[in-house]
Amino acid sequence: MTKKQDLRVQRTRKSLNQALLTLMEKKKFSTITIQELANEAMINRATFYLHYYDKYDLLEICVKDYLDEIMLKHVTPVRHIREGVVYTDVFYAIVTDILKSVEINERFFQIMFQSNCDNLIKDYFIELVHDKFLPQLGDMFSGRQFERHKNITIQLIVSAIIGVITWWITSEDREGPEEIAQIVVGVITKGPVYVLGLKMSEPN
Amino acid sequence: MTKKQDLRVQRTRKSLNQALLTLMEKKKFSTITIQELANEAMINRATFYLHYYDKYDLLEICVKDYLDEIMLKHVTPVRHIREGVVYTDVFYAIVTDILKSVEINERFFQIMFQSNCDNLIKDYFIELVHDKFLPQLGDMFSGRQFERHKNITIQLIVSAIIGVITWWITSEDREGPEEIAQIVVGVITKGPVYVLGLKMSEPN
DNA sequence: AATCAAAATTAACGATTTGTTCGTTATTTA
DNA sequence: TAAATAACGAACAAATCGTTAATTTTGATT
Numbered sequence: 001m002t003k004k005q006d007l008r009v010q011r012t013r014k015s016l017n018q019a020l021l022t023l024m025e026k027k028k029f030s031t032i033t034i035q036e037l038a039n040e041a042m043i044n045r046a047t048f049y050l051h052y053y054d055k056y057d058l059l060e061i062c063v064k065d066y067l068d069e070i071m072l073k074h075v076t077p078v079r080h081i082r083e084g085v086v087y088t089d090v091f092y093a094i095v096t097d098i099l100k101s102v103e104i105n106e107r108f109f110q111i112m113f114q115s116n117c118d119n120l121i122k123d124y125f126i127e128l129v130h131d132k133f134l135p136q137l138g139d140m141f142s143g144r145q146f147e148r149h150k151n152i153t154i155q156l157i158v159s160a161i162i163g164v165i166t167w168w169i170t171s172e173d174r175e176g177p178e179e180i181a182q183i184v185v186g187v188i189t190k191g192p193v194y195v196l197g198l199k200m201s202e203p204n
Numbered sequence: 205m206t207k208k209q210d211l212r213v214q215r216t217r218k219s220l221n222q223a224l225l226t227l228m229e230k231k232k233f234s235t236i237t238i239q240e241l242a243n244e245a246m247i248n249r250a251t252f253y254l255h256y257y258d259k260y261d262l263l264e265i266c267v268k269d270y271l272d273e274i275m276l277k278h279v280t281p282v283r284h285i286r287e288g289v290v291y292t293d294v295f296y297a298i299v300t301d302i303l304k305s306v307e308i309n310e311r312f313f314q315i316m317f318q319s320n321c322d323n324l325i326k327d328y329f330i331e332l333v334h335d336k337f338l339p340q341l342g343d344m345f346s347g348r349q350f351e352r353h354k355n356i357t358i359q360l361i362v363s364a365i366i367g368v369i370t371w372w373i374t375s376e377d378r379e380g381p382e383e384i385a386q387i388v389v390g391v392i393t394k395g396p397v398y399v400l401g402l403k404m405s406e407p408n
Numbered sequence: 409a410a411t412c413a414a415a416a417t418t419a420a421c422g423a424t425t426t427g428t429t430c431g432t433t434a435t436t437t438a
Numbered sequence: 439t440a441a442a443t444a445a446c447g448a449a450c451a452a453a454t455c456g457t458t459a460a461t462t463t464t465g466a467t468t
Contacts, residue, residue: 006436008444030234030260033425044446049427056234086397087405119320122367145401151375152368152387153396159367160360163326167359183356189404191395192357193290197349200393201291210465212415237454248417253456 013051015041017062020055024111029059063120066108071128074101092185095161099177102165113166122162129158157188217255219245221266224259228315233263267324270312275332278305296389299365303381306369317370326366333362361392 019040023032032055038045052058074097102109112121161184168180186195193200223244227236236259242249256262278301306313316325368388372378390399397404 006444008435012445034427035425045426046428046447047445050444054427085403085405089405116323118323118326122322145399149387149400152371152384153391153400155367155371156364156388156391157396159370160364163359163363163367164356166363167356171355180356183353184360187357187360187395189395189397191391191393191398192361193393194395195349196353196357199289201289201293210415212464216416238456239454249455250418250457251416254415258456 009051012041012043012047015043016048016051016058017065020058020062021108021111024115029055029115029117059117060120063112063117064124066105067121067124067128070098070101070105071132074098074104086189088185088189091188092181095181095184096177098161099165099168099181102169103177106169109165109169113170118162118166122158125162126154126158129154160184160187213255216245216247216251219247220252220255220262221269224262224266225312225315228319233259233319233321263321264324267316267321268328270309271325271328271332274302274305274309275336278302278308290393292389292393295392296385299385299388300381302365303369303372303385306373307381310373313369313373317374322366322370326362329366330358330362333358364388364391 016037019037020032023036023040034048034055035045037055037058038048052061112118164180164184168174174180183195220241223241224236227240227244238252238259239249241259241262242252256265316322365388368384372384378384387399
């Protein structure tokens with residue numbers, strides 16, 4: 001909102017952000033103290049309290065800053081659903097974009113996911129979906145079935161995507177964003193059973 | 205493993221379990237102190253350290269105890285997949301069983317999910333899936349496509365189910381286990397797009 | 409019922425962390 | 439250059455931590 005005028009403020013906050021990541025790389029978040037953060041950021045401990053309420057406050061703002069950066073810069077808002085029709089190729093492009101952004105910020109996500117910050121990220125991700133994506137789907141809210149299953153399906157898809165990203169970005173010898181995106185899109189459009197090459201006991 | 209012989213031990217540990225839940229209902233886990241747990245459980249603070257390493261240890265064991273109870277008692281291990289064929293009705297029964305068990309332990313899950321303990325639960329849930337379910341799928345490991353997409357799909361499905369459970373058990377005026385199970389099975393067998401009543405731009 | 413082993417209590421300890429205060433110094437902005 | 443304000447450094451009481459040791463209480467066993 002308001003521009004952070006003073007250079008000193010920007011410097012302090014940036015240092016604390018980086019200090020948090022560096023420390024979370026080494027040890028569990030719960031064991032990190034304000035003094036350690038101040039040491040790592042090379043600021044006085046009292047200065048920390050001029051900017052953040054506590055370390056949880058710092059973490060939350062840090063995560064939001066990163067996700068805003070990624071979602072707003074790299075994931076361009078496009079309409080991949082029109083009049084009840086899912087445009088697979090557009091959807092594929094969006095997922096690929098997200099995965100590429102994640103890969104660019106590899107270190108951040110690896111640290112966060114290995115520190116079990118999934119929920120913090122997921123909650124804010126869902127918030128962004130509600131703010132950015134859902135308004136674009138207004139023209140299809142007429143469908144009764146969609147309306148009935150809207151909430152549960154959003155939860156389901158976002159949880160699934162976050163789960164995949166968590167697994168993907170923290171696994172060794174991971175495949176490329178395109179390949180993962182292909183699977184994700186396949187699962188969402190045709191279902192996991194189809195992607196796995198299985199068959200169903202009932203035809204319909 | 206070994207039976208907890210002494211009544212006093214059982215009593216102390218049970219008191220601490222309940223104290224943890226009671227306190228987590230009122231305040232964030234990060235702000236809970238050992239002294240508070242001891243007070244609530246009506247035991248001495250030193251006694252806590254005779255049983256648990258710290259409060260994270262208590263939380264983890266508490267979660268595992270609950271999930272073991274639920275998964276081993278209520279979710280009977282059945283084979284819902286044979287020779288590459290998914291038996292929809294059996295799968296539906298399993299999901300319903302899980303949701304019913306969650307509903308029986310409503311308070312536990314509400315507290316845990318509202319306290320952002322999803323990951324603790326998810327991780328152990330995935331562990332159980334690997335131990336209990338995957339061995340039963342041994343006869344279909346031959347499929348190349350399955351093997352290639354196995355890990356990612358497990359992450360995807362488990363994440364999705366946990367996400368749905370989280371949303372479901374913490375939402376007001378929630379629907380019954382059967383109805384949710386039907387949606388979940390529908391999503392997994394036919395895909396979210398179908399369940400939402402949408403169409404795809406490409407036929408295949 | 410009596411005995412023994414184990415669990416829980418009590419009090420105390422030094423060390424660490426916390427959140428806040430103050431007056432002083434350094435830097436930025438205008 | 440001058441005024442504003444951010445950061446520093448030191449110090450404070452309060453709370454929490456994890457552990458110790460001696461003592462008391464409890465339960466399981468015979």
